[in-house]
Amino acid sequence: MPYASADAHVHFALHPDHHPAVIATTTGPTADAARSHLHDHGFRSTGPTTMVLARIDLEEPHYTAQAAEQLQQLGFTTEIDPALQEEIDTEWTWANYPMPWCTREEIREVGAEAQRIHDDIAEGRLVIHLHAHDGHTTVAVGSYTTGVRRHVHLHGENHLRQKTDIAFGTEAEAVSEFHRLYSVAVRPGPAPLTDLEQAVRRLLAGTTPSTAEETSAPSAEPPVAELGEHEAFLAALFDEDCQWERYRPSDETTIASHESLTVRAEFDHEARHRTDVAWTVAEYDGPVGERLWHATLTAGTPVPLIHTILQHLDAPPLTTADHPDDVLHEAAWHPASHPARTTWAAPGGTMVFESTPHAVADRWTLYGGEDLDRAAWTIRLSAGVPHDLLAQLAETAADLFPSPTRPAPRLLPAPISRLPAAVPARHFRGR
Incomplete structure (x- = not known):
């Protein structure tokens, strides 16, 4: 579809409460046209001038860079916050990726497919009938409601969720096979949302956890060394x-x-x-x-x-x-x-x-x-x-990080040499 002339400014920055989600702020006479392009790249509106990109594969910086490049080619003015630019320039790796043979691009493709499945479920295009836990991860059976009606089994959570290779002609066939595979572990409806899925949906809806939720969350922050x-x-x-x-x-x-x-x-x-x-x-x-x-x-x-x-x-x-x-x-x-x-x-x-x-x-x-x-x-x-x-x-x-069974932290081993005492650690929230 044709868009209005490119007379808008788009500022991209990391979300302050959920890294690496990204906030795009649009201003200018043709901001609506810029927002339409951003929507095509996965951004969702959270206010009159703000949009958020929040993904379950944590690849927001990568896709933000693609969106910014396209907007520039169309003549829009874009600005990327330095902290976000650092994330874009850093090719991070998953700490515990279960498929170590995958290249970085293959990992990104797996995550993109998981994101599509997540979006299909969230937007009602894929209805989950049953779920179960197979001893390692969550599995489910569902049916697509749009386009060519398909019935699928799903395996995994968050950025690892994938469709299995089994093809089913009818919903009854897919559900029957799911019962056969997972027996007494089968539960009705979709599985409870993971913590990451809940966070993503809150961000896309423009909401934050309630005060009660925040106060009930663990107060201890993971230790991370500060600069210097x-x-x-x-x-x-x-x-x-x-x-x-x-x-x-x-x-x-x-x-x-x-x-x-x-x-x-x-x-x-x-x-x-x-x-x-x-x-x-x-x-x-x-x-x-x-x-x-x-x-x-x-x-x-x-x-x-x-x-x-x-x-x-x-x-x-x-x-x-x-x-x-x-x-x-x-x-x-x-x-x-x-x-x-x-x-x-x-x-x-x-x-x-x-x-x-x-x-x-x-x-x-x-x-x-x-x-x-x-x-x-x-x-x-x-x-x-x-x-x-x-x-x-x-x-x-x-x-x-003491537990209830170890209430008294001892930050350093008992001294056995003349090494200097450790500098007291100041903590901030890392990712």
């Missing part, structure tokens, strides 16, 4: 502990070498984004020996966890510890087994300790943030890392 905390910790390391020597091969890098010549920690002063590696730590089998193991820590990693690693390397305990899951079990972290890995999730779901027993580079991963699919910080440890260090990391992580 790592720098302060590094400075204290050299100022207060003479067992570490400083080398500055460039303006961007500082190397901390232990007096034993078997431990090396490299700090990148330019690391800023949550996916940037700020620390690389390694231990060697003697001053000129082979590397035993290594770890990387991103820019938002809480300082107490960095302290734990360096403290262990400075003065390892005399006795070895058991497997870290003993500590996590005591702290009431929730275990879950997957075909290729085992995870332990903190109460409240803001931190995860993961073991991938067949991996070499990333044998162990500890990550956290308000949205674990886009972790605010990540620690990756290779095969060969001592179990006593893993147990100490698990202890520190459990103390950072």
